[in-house]
Amino acid sequence: MTKQINSLKKVLFLIPIVIVSIISMIPFYFIISMATHSTSEIYRGDIFVWGSRLLENLETIISGGFLKYYWNSFYTAALSGMLCVMISAMAAYALTVYRFRARNFLSTFIIASMMIPAQISLIGYTIEMKNLNLINTHAPLILTWGASAYGVFFLMQYLKNSFPMELLESARIDGSGEFRTFISIVLPMTKPAIGTLFMLVFLWSWNNFLMPSTVLTKSTKFTIPLGIQTLATAYTQDWGARGAALAISVLPILIIFALGSKYFIKGLAAGAVKG
Amino acid sequence: MNSLKKDSLRKWPYLFLAPYFLFYFSFFIYPTIYSCIISLTDWDSLSGVANRKFIGLINYIKLFMSDKLFYKSLGNTFLFMFIYIPILIFGGLLLAVLLYRLNKTSRLFQTINVLPYITTPVAIGIIFSFLFDWSTGILNTILTQAGILEEGINWLGSGATARLVVIILIVWKNMGYYLLIYLAGLSTIPEEISEAAMVDGANKVQVFFKITIPYLKPIIVFLILTSIISGFQLFDEPYLLFSNINSSVGGPERSCMTSMIYFFDQTFRSSTKLGYGAAISYGLFLVVLVVSLIVSRIINRKEEES
Numbered sequence: 001m002t003k004q005i006n007s008l009k010k011v012l013f014l015i016p017i018v019i020v021s022i023i024s025m026i027p028f029y030f031i032i033s034m035a036t037h038s039t040s041e042i043y044r045g046d047i048f049v050w051g052s053r054l055l056e057n058l059e060t061i062i063s064g065g066f067l068k069y070y071w072n073s074f075y076t077a078a079l080s081g082m083l084c085v086m087i088s089a090m091a092a093y094a095l096t097v098y099r100f101r102a103r104n105f106l107s108t109f110i111i112a113s114m115m116i117p118a119q120i121s122l123i124g125y126t127i128e129m130k131n132l133n134l135i136n137t138h139a140p141l142i143l144t145w146g147a148s149a150y151g152v153f154f155l156m157q158y159l160k161n162s163f164p165m166e167l168l169e170s171a172r173i174d175g176s177g178e179f180r181t182f183i184s185i186v187l188p189m190t191k192p193a194i195g196t197l198f199m200l201v202f203l204w205s206w207n208n209f210l211m212p213s214t215v216l217t218k219s220t221k222f223t224i225p226l227g228i229q230t231l232a233t234a235y236t237q238d239w240g241a242r243g244a245a246l247a248i249s250v251l252p253i254l255i256i257f258a259l260g261s262k263y264f265i266k267g268l269a270a271g272a273v274k275g
Numbered sequence: 276m277n278s279l280k281k282d283s284l285r286k287w288p289y290l291f292l293a294p295y296f297l298f299y300f301s302f303f304i305y306p307t308i309y310s311c312i313i314s315l316t317d318w319d320s321l322s323g324v325a326n327r328k329f330i331g332l333i334n335y336i337k338l339f340m341s342d343k344l345f346y347k348s349l350g351n352t353f354l355f356m357f358i359y360i361p362i363l364i365f366g367g368l369l370l371a372v373l374l375y376r377l378n379k380t381s382r383l384f385q386t387i388n389v390l391p392y393i394t395t396p397v398a399i400g401i402i403f404s405f406l407f408d409w410s411t412g413i414l415n416t417i418l419t420q421a422g423i424l425e426e427g428i429n430w431l432g433s434g435a436t437a438r439l440v441v442i443i444l445i446v447w448k449n450m451g452y453y454l455l456i457y458l459a460g461l462s463t464i465p466e467e468i469s470e471a472a473m474v475d476g477a478n479k480v481q482v483f484f485k486i487t488i489p490y491l492k493p494i495i496v497f498l499i500l501t502s503i504i505s506g507f508q509l510f511d512e513p514y515l516l517f518s519n520i521n522s523s524v525g526g527p528e529r530s531c532m533t534s535m536i537y538f539f540d541q542t543f544r545s546s547t548k549l550g551y552g553a554a555i556s557y558g559l560f561l562v563v564l565v566v567s568l569i570v571s572r573i574i575n576r577k578e579e580e581s
Contacts, residue, residue, distance in 0.1 A: 013373045020370060021387045024451060027402050028390070030413050034405065045416040087294045094291035098284065106292065113299075115567075116307075117508060119535065120560045123313055123542060123553045124306030146298030178287045207395045209511045210535075214543055225397040225511070232401045232518055239411060242401070250398045254390050261386040268389070268452065269459035 031250065034243025042239045057244035061231065066245060068220060069227030073206055076138045076223060080145040080205040081198040088151030089194060093186055095152070096159040097168060107156070114149040119210070126214045140215045141205065141223070151197055154270060158193035196267035199260060206253060224249045314553035321547050334554035345555065347529060348537035349562065354438070355533070356506040359445045364498060366446070367453025372487070374454070375461045385458065388451030396448075400515025403444045407431055431517065434530030441513050441531050448512070453498060460494040461487070496574055500567060507563045510535035534559050 034042060035058075037051040095107050129140040145151075167189070171181045187194070209225040216222060219230065231245040257264055314334055318327040338345055374381055391399070406413050407430040415427030430436045469482045477485070513531045517524065524540050525532025532540075538559060542552025 010377060013377050017370060017374055017377075017384055020450060021384055023447065024388045024391050027399075027406060027447075030406065031402055042411055045411075045420065047413060047416070087298060090291040091295040094288040098288035098291075100285065100288045103288070110295075115504070117504065117560060117563065118303075119508070119538065120310055120556045121303055121306040122310070122556065123549055124309030124311075125302065127309065127313075127549075128302075128306050143298070143302050147295050147303055152295065178284065182291070203393055207393075207397075209397045210539065225395055228395070228397050228401060229515065229518060232515070236519070239405075243405075246398050246402060250394055254394065257393055258386050258390065261382060261389070265382070265385055265389065265455055269456055 028251070028254075031243055031246050034239060035247040037240050037243070039237065039239045042243075053240055054244070057240040058248065060235070060238065060241040061245045061248065064231065064234070064241075065219070066227060066231070066248070069222050069224050070249075072138065072221060073224040076141050077202045077205040079138075079142045081201040083142060084145040084148045084151045084201045085194050085198050087146055088148055088155050088197065089187060089190060090182070091152045092155035092159055093182060096156050096163070097165070110149050110152050114153065118144075122211070122214065125211075129215055135215055136218045136221050138221065138223075141208065141212060144211065145201055145205065148201070151201065154197055154267070155190065155193055157270060158190060163189060192263060196263045196270075199257070199264050200267050203253070203257070310553045310556065313549055314557050316550040317548075318550040319547055320549045327550075330550075334551050335558060338551070338554050338558045344529070344532075344537060345534075345558070348525075348532045348534045351438075351525075351529075351531060352507060352509065352533045355442060355445065355509065356503065359442050359449075360499065360502045360506070362442075362446050363449055363453045363502065364495065367450060367457050367498075368491070368495075370450070370454050371457030371461060372483070375458060385451070385455050388454055390451070391448045392452040394448070396511035397515050399444065399448060400512040401518065403440060403512070404431065404516050404519065407440050432527055434526070434528045437517075437526045437531050441516065441526075444512055444516070445509070456494060456498060457491065460491050464490045492578075496571075499574070500571060503567055503570060504563060507533075507559065508535055509533045510539065514539070534562075 030047060033047045033050050036054040037047060038053045038056075041047075041051055041053075091110070095103060095110075125140070125144070129135055134140050163186075167185060168181060171185055176184070206223075207225065208223075209229075212223050212226050213229075216226060222230065228245060228249055232242055235241045235245075313327075315329060315331060316327045317330045317333075318324075374384055405411070407415075409415065409427055409429040409432060412427065412430070414430070415424070418424040419427055428436065430440050464487065469486050472482050472486060473479075510533060513526070513533055514524075514536050517526045517531065523529070524545065525536050534555075538552060538555045540546075541555060542549060
């Protein structure tokens with residue numbers, strides 16, 4: 001009897017979760033559906049079942065130069081991630097492992113600076129980039145990740161909680177130099193946290209719209225978000241092509257993140273639970 | 276740790292920190308100060324640096340004294356936050372508690388529900404403009420084919436329904452994030468405590484209010500404060516929701532123009548007044564600061580009372 005009640009309860013608990021999950025997925029379903037239909041089919045409302053026009057729609061998008069946006073976004077996000085991870089790891093290492101006078105002040109300073117919204121520097125940054133002749137290059141999108149307070153904070157948490165300090169001691173006794181110790185011992189030991197941070201920065205850079213739209217004006221330099229915006233206005237009559245553009249910009253990265261969700265979800269939650 | 280204090284090591288922490296601060300000063304502090312200086316000038320980016328005039332606080336006086344659109348955009352932003360933050364705070368908690376009771380490590384549901392949160396915001400704006408489109412929109416198609424409506428509603432065509440769409444969009448996008456933050460919080464509550472309370476005769480409702488909620492308090496505070504800060508950043512989705520040629524920036528009657536849309540539009544699109552734009556960004560920062568301080572003050576006071 002109690003067992004029956006428990007399974008009934010389980011089903012009752014499951015219903016709202018399943019409903020919310022379905023709602024989470026519905027827009028993606030329709031995007032794929034749009035990508036597989038012709039515009040006239042979409043106008044007729046035949047979008048509940050997937051169609052057969054996917055390849056034609058993809059062709060339209062690719063001939064419109066979409067692969068270029070893909071590449072631009074990809075390498076910009078990858079370099080942003082690497083830059084952020086490298087610099088944050090060095091800073092976090094300095095702030096957790098060494099005891100030095102300015103340590104507490106600098107840690108507090110970095111953590112407090114997370115509260116300042118980036119947009120107050122945006123106009124100055126845009127003009128700075130113009131003066132450095134970096135408009136219409138991807139450098140402004142990457143350089144901004146050099147100093148990420150969140151990155152330092154995140155790696156500090158990891159180093160504090162799960163890095164074996166004794167390892168460093170023995171490395172020093174063996175006469176390994178400080179920088180070599182960092183590269184050959186600390187970085188490999190910090191891999192899970194570095195991987196998570198890299199994924200997060202990659203994602204943030206990939207999704208960013210505000211900054212690229214202030215520093216990029218040439219369409220050959222566009223990243224995915226600018227490309228989506230352009231295509232949405234360029235193919236106003238071709239709804240299938242717009243659907244295809246959205247599908248190929250959104251879905252591959254979602255699949256990658258779903259596969260890596262174990263590390264990624266931990267990373268998202270880390271700031272909240274420990275902070 | 277003795278060896279770490281050796282003189283030969285003294286320079287190392289500074290060397291390791293140097294790249295961070297180099298980037299921080301070059302690409303954050305310097306442009307931030309630069310923006311501040313620009314905010315004190317009358318400067319249209321089309322007219323070149325030569326025409327930059329120092330005008331003191333006039334931009335700020337104009338912004339806070341007579342800029343109706345600035346206040347309208349702030350009002351829109353507040354309205355959105357007032358509605359969606361409670362929905363997310365309570366809805367996320369409810370879902371998390373249900374999911375936690377069922378299966379403590381249900382990563383499948385977490386992953387499914389967090390996908391909207393990591394989807395490119397620009398794409399979300401456009402996807403929702405498709406879903407709620409008047410003629411081809413999926414929602415209208417469903418409603419008319421099911422016979423609920425005779426004719427589709429022009430969701431994005433009037434202020435009230437457009438705002439509703441923005442709120443639905445934000446809730447859809449963020450629910451999974453709240454869910455997973457709450458789940459992470461729930462997993463830190465030691466099980467013995469609630470078990471001990473149950474042994475002492477507490478029922479599940481009492482356990483929830485006397486143990487679970489107090490334990491989750493820091494997380495709820497974190498979620499509220501970060502929602503307010505990110506609420507003021509709301510830009511990509513509402514901006515792209517109305518990116519069709521026919522619609523105006525910020526939607527019908529500017530009902531969905533957030534502060535960030537106003538800032539961006541004034542600085543880089545409709546006009547190119549960099550001086551005034553910089554003043555908007557600083558003015559907005561001031562508002563965010565004051566609101567966050569007030570909210571954290573209220574939360575702390577409640578804490579002292581209880």
